[in-house]
Amino acid sequence: MIQVEGITKRYKDTVAVDDLSFEVREGVVTGFLGPNGSGKSTTMRMIMGLDAPDEGSATIDGASYHGLGLPLREVGALLEAKAIHPGRSAFNHLLFLAQTNDIPRQRVSDVLEMVGLSAVANRRVGKFSLGMGQRLGIAAALLGDPPTLLFDEPINGLDPEGILWVRNLLKGLAAEGRTVFVSSHLMSEMALTAEQLVVIGRGRLISSGSVNDFIAESSGQYVRVRSPEAQALEVLLLERGAHVVAEDDGSYSVSGLDAAAIGTVAGDAGLHLHELSPQMASLEEAFMELTRDSVEYRGHDSPHGATNGTPVSTLFPSTHSGK
């Protein structure tokens, strides 16, 4: 379990992480979601003992990183920035890491096999593609067979096959009872991998809980209804407290009643339905809804301009995913 308590990190003119607290449980994949520049990588570096927080603390199974005896056997991490010498072979990179924590040499070959890099084990890392580098970083994280794993934007640079592989890997690791904490700025990616979510914006916690709760609380579900007797139906639905919006395409978006209830109302009144489809706001929309304030505000006061001020709507193109 990872516990972050009141952690704060300031750089010269930025508060990268601002009094952030959350917990990451074992046995499920927990997504760490936030727009670019929201402080995800900084938080992960602090958990891994690389950056010192100005305030607060982060612990892994109750111990600070510096308190871990053989850390690679407790936690493995794939960080965002490259951490591998291009002139060294993949094997030697993993070998020196293994040696520090008394991990047998055989394990190096094993993890290379797991990530599909056995054939290029002795090739210099500088010749690796982005995706191969990412796989090597994942191999390093798995090296000590640790019960806790952190991945910072692991699908960056991966092809569709690689992305699928990472998703399954993360879920598999969690299914083995491990604590799996994975960051992304892509809501859609988290929807496919994560069960729990920690959402941050401008270094602050916006929401944490299950993915389903997250969608439900941030953006309502609605039902699309088409009917040749729409006006009559609308009256009946309004009587029952539903909220009805007439759309341009002639359909009606109904919220406050689920599809079954609407169907019953129509059936009892003998009204025909041509469409009755439950719609769920996409995760992107839910995410935009939640982070809107933090992002818009940021656009005005950010000293870094475009990078941090990019409106979230351009990062997360709105698409209805009829899920």
Place this chain on the structure above:
Amino acid sequence: MSTTLTYTSSDLAPASHARVRTTSALRAEWTKLRSVRSTAWTILALAGITLGVAAIAGSTVSSSWHTMSAFERQTFDPTGLSLRGMLFGQLVIGVLGILVMSAEYSTGTIRSTFMAVPNRSKVMLTKITTMAAVGLIVSEVLSFGAFFLGQSLLASPAPHAALSQPGVLRAVVGGGLVLTVLGLFALGLATIIRHSAAAITTYVGVLLVLPLVVQALPSSISQPVTKYLPFHISDAMTSVTHVLGSGPSLSPWTGFAVLCGYAFVALAVGMWMMVRRDA
């Protein structure tokens, strides 16, 4: 590159101890050092320069002997001549000492290292130990190699030196020691500066530019300062009959102690910063 394995197996035996052991950290540092090409290249360059200069100097003196003045012949130092290449070697071993540390920072490997060994003092101390051991072996081998090669190419009438003569063994052993300590000084600089190019520039500045700057100062200042410059300390150590430069020199071992002091300060400041700074 597809793989059907989707998750790890948990067959790793638990460690019987709870801390990163010093021997394990040392083994890892050695793996790091030997697994990049720059190590072999710099050592090869170091060998080329020290042995090459010894060979060239040894073989050319014989032919120019008859044109040398009586004073030059009287103060002729066959040991110092054979070890002349060690002065250039200082630049090369500095590059090795710098790359050992700065390459970790510039490539981000330092983050992998710190995640595996969170005790940064331990990281620094094992790095120093590894660099010291490799530096010492390489430097001593090359110092003795340069001496014997230079002497063997030196033809009479020029006089030869033997290790049994006073000061000769000290100059040969000391030459290797000076090189080792300068490599560690460079390692310390690189830990402070963290960028290869900037660290190399600083190191070369201290070794080569600083003497020129000191020389340009009024002699009332340059006289007492010169003998503390690494270049002069090294020259005093590798010479038996010392005449190079005008001013007074520190005794070889006093100079060596001063040089060790420089390295200690650079390493201590570097270590202090490494522990304090974000990686």
